[in-house]
Amino acid sequence: MGKILVLYDTLTACTGQMAEYVAEGAKSVPGTSVRLLSVEDPDAVEAVLWADGLAVGTPTNLGGVSWKMKKFWDDFAAENWDRCDGKFGMVFSSVGSAGGGAELACMSMQIVLQNFGWLTTGVTDYVDRLHSAHYGGWVVKKPRNDYDRAVCRRTGMRLAEWVAVFVDGDSSMHPLLRSKPSAFDSRKTPAENKPDPMLAEKLSPSADTEKQLMKTPGPRCFLHVTIQVPEEAEEKFLPLIKELTVWTLREVGCITYSFARDAENPRLFYVHEQYINDTALTEHHMKSEYFNRIVPQFEALGCKTENVVKSFAAY
Ligand SMILES: Cc1cc2nc3c(=O)[nH]c(=O)nc-3n(C[C@H](O)[C@H](O)[C@H](O)COP(=O)(O)O)c2cc1C
The missing domain is CATH 3.40.50.360 (Flavodoxin domain)
Structure with a gap:
């Protein structure tokens, strides 16, 4: 008490x-x-x-x-x-x-x-x-x-x-x-901003999730994604990728997730991701509600995924 x-x-x-x-x-x-x-x-x-x-x-x-x-x-x-x-x-x-x-x-x-x-x-x-x-x-x-x-x-x-x-x-x-209103709309009530189950997991990871991730002690998994974003789509694209970043960083298995614009070509963006293993990427991140809600919207906006490079830690 x-x-x-x-x-x-x-x-x-x-x-x-x-x-x-x-x-x-x-x-x-x-x-x-x-x-x-x-x-x-x-x-x-x-x-x-x-x-x-x-x-x-x-x-x-x-x-x-x-x-x-x-x-x-x-x-x-x-x-x-x-x-x-x-x-x-x-x-x-x-x-x-x-x-x-x-x-x-x-x-x-x-x-x-x-x-x-x-x-x-x-x-x-x-x-x-x-x-x-x-x-x-x-x-x-x-x-x-x-x-x-x-x-x-x-x-x-x-x-x-x-x-x-x-x-x-x-x-x-x-x-x-x-109780804290969502980072995405501070005017919403807590009831309207239902916490994402993955967030609950991050704050108090269930034994099941941890076991599942540890069962596949793989090398760290890296993903580098290059996205071409048309100028007219940028205004809608940026809040979406920001939301995806915020949720992903709260995943139990995510080590880093960052998002950058090319130094010379403003239409090119890069996502650098790192997970504790492949399962964290494929079974958790890619199956999350927000991934499956947000990523299809990129395509609808005319954004093109130019290159996806997946790699594993060599040591
Ligand atoms: C000695 C004294 C100093 C005060 N200094 C300030 C001050 O620096 N800035 C301010 O805005 N109000 C100041 N006030 C006003 C009080 O902060 C204000 O009236 C407050 O609402 C009083 O709260 P209370 O009823 O809980 O004592 C002062 C009041 C007193 C009596």
């Missing part, structure tokens, strides 16, 4: 209100136990030591952490400085205005946590096209609209997910499998 503490300081209840939504987000991850405490609560020190994941909210004060929050950590350090290594941390802040230093306050808060050994991170998702929490969630004053609330909830949810994956060992809670 993941244990999350949302700890906040607040003068005019803005960060306090953010904290409630952060806690709500953490609770949305099944099996997570969440506590929400002010930094002035007498149980705060005990709760910090209890938690596997800590979301800390500070108002942005003079571009940094509020004095009460800073004092809490100064005092905490005296007896507990070496008791928190390896816990997960996220931060959030309420600020007087956009541009008033919220990200600086978030980074200052992260630095304090890192000093204790917390593993801090941000949230890479966009909650919509214009709002994200890359360095910690922040909102101007109180969270007053759907985007503000989503930023707070996403911060808490992501923290709880990392705790579920890395503390509780539940890889099905990995954000790429459950």
